Amino acid sequence: DGGITQSPKYLFRKEGQNVTLSCEQNLNHDAMYWYRQDPGQGLRLIYYSQIVNDFQKGDIAEGYSVSREKKESFPLTVTSAQKNPTAFYLCASFPYGEGTEAFFGQGTRLTVV
Amino acid sequence: AQSVTQLDSQVPVFEEAPVELRCNYSSSVSVYLFWYVQYPNQGLQLLLKYLSGSTLVESINGFEAEFNKSQTSFHLRKPSVHISDTAEYFCAVRETSGSRLTFGEGTQLTVNP
Numbered sequence: 001d002g003g004i005t006q007s008p009k010y011l012f013r014k015e016g017q018n019v020t021l022s023c024e025q026n027l028n029h030d031a032m033y034w035y036r037q038d039p040g041q042g043l044r045l046i047y048y049s050q051i052v053n054d055f056q057k058g059d060i061a062e063g064y065s066v067s068r069e070k071k072e073s074f075p076l077t078v079t080s081a082q083k084n085p086t087a088f089y090l091c092a093s094f095p096y097g098e099g100t101e102a103f104f105g106q107g108t109r110l111t112v113v
Numbered sequence: 114a115q116s117v118t119q120l121d122s123q124v125p126v127f128e129e130a131p132v133e134l135r136c137n138y139s140s141s142v143s144v145y146l147f148w149y150v151q152y153p154n155q156g157l158q159l160l161l162k163y164l165s166g167s168t169l170v171e172s173i174n175g176f177e178a179e180f181n182k183s184q185t186s187f188h189l190r191k192p193s194v195h196i197s198d199t200a201e202y203f204c205a206v207r208e209t210s211g212s213r214l215t216f217g218e219g220t221q222l223t224v225n226p
Contacts, residue, residue, distance in 0.1 A: 004156075031212045040122065042203065042218035043157075050212050058213075064158075090156055092214070101147055102214055105154035 003027065006091050008103035013085075013112050018034040021076045029103070030096035036060060037107075038087040038088045046089075049074055050096055078110065089102035108112045115140040115206050119217035127225050128196055134189040134220045136204035146187040147205040150176055151219075157203060164189060200202045 004025045013019045015026045023032065035043040045058030049068040063082025068074055074093075078085045088109050092102040120135040138144065145164050149157040161172040168180040178189045187204060204217040 006156075022130070033214065035216070040218065042119075043216040045213070048213060056213075088154075092157075094212075094214075096212055101159045101162055104149075106156045106160070107154070109154070 003012075004091060004103055004105035005109055006035075006089075006108050009106065009108060011108055011110045011111070015112055016080045018080060019078050019085075019110065020024070021078065021089055021091075021110070022023065023074045023105060024072055025074075025093045026072060027103065028071070029091060029093035030071070031094050032068070033092045033102065034058075034066065034074070034076045034090065035090045037090060043090065046076065085110060114142065115208060115213070115215050117143065117204050117206050117215055117217035119202075119204055119220050121220050122218065123221045123223070124136050125223045125225060126194055130192065131191050131192050132194050132198075132222065134202050134204075136187045136189065138185050138187065138204070138206045140185075140206060140208060143209045145209060146178075146180060147207070147214075148176070148189050149203045149205060149216075150185070151201045151203065160189075160202070161173060174205045194222070196222045196226060198222060 007022045033048040034046040044060050047066045049055035065077045090107045091105040094100050094102040117140045118137045126132050147162045148160040150160045151157045161170045163180045171177045176191045200218045203219050207214045
């Protein structure tokens with residue numbers, strides 16, 4: 001089945017550790033996104049990528065890093081510089097073209113203790 | 114820059130009552146508009162979208178939304194809600210020439226028996 005896979009679904013880390021969230025898609029989509037979701041704040045864009053080896057900062061990129069070495073994969077690293085990393089993280093993708101909608105993964109809930 | 118405002122953070126209604134979830138957007142260029150639905154601890158699913166043409170768009174489960182260019186709005190309506198419609202609803206905008214997808218803060222719809 002085609003889709004977007006985020007893993008793991010739940011992730012726990014100690015404060016000060018970097019952690020990488022996985023996002024893989026087999027939809028052959030060009031563009032991929034990472035969003036952070038906090039209660040009452042909607043979805044805030046962290047990074048997005050329109051093409052392999054290229055990505056742009058979103059609204060809240062500080063403390064995060066990404067790579068796009070393959071079309072299928074867009075991992076997000078939450079670094080120790082991120083002040084408040086506990087949140088629900090959503091990955092999405094869409095085929096870059098006219099009128100297409102984004103498809104979402106099931107999310108990763110990161111808890112930093 | 115584009116932005117989205119969802120005017121109600123919480124909307125409680127009784128089963129079989131009508132509902133309207135309000136969404137306003139801001140953009141200096143033409144846009145595509147989307148409504149997504151999210152159930153607890155899951156990703157987002159597309160509910161409906163406006164690309165061009167008829168300003169009234171419908172979903173398969175009875176929701177509809179009307180694009181109003183002069184008022185820059187894309188309100189979501191359903192004439193009779195069910196308990197199963199309880200979820201969080203997100204309005205989103207993307208410029209027709211771009212790939213950046215911007216979301217509103219979300220509206221929690223709670224349908225009570």
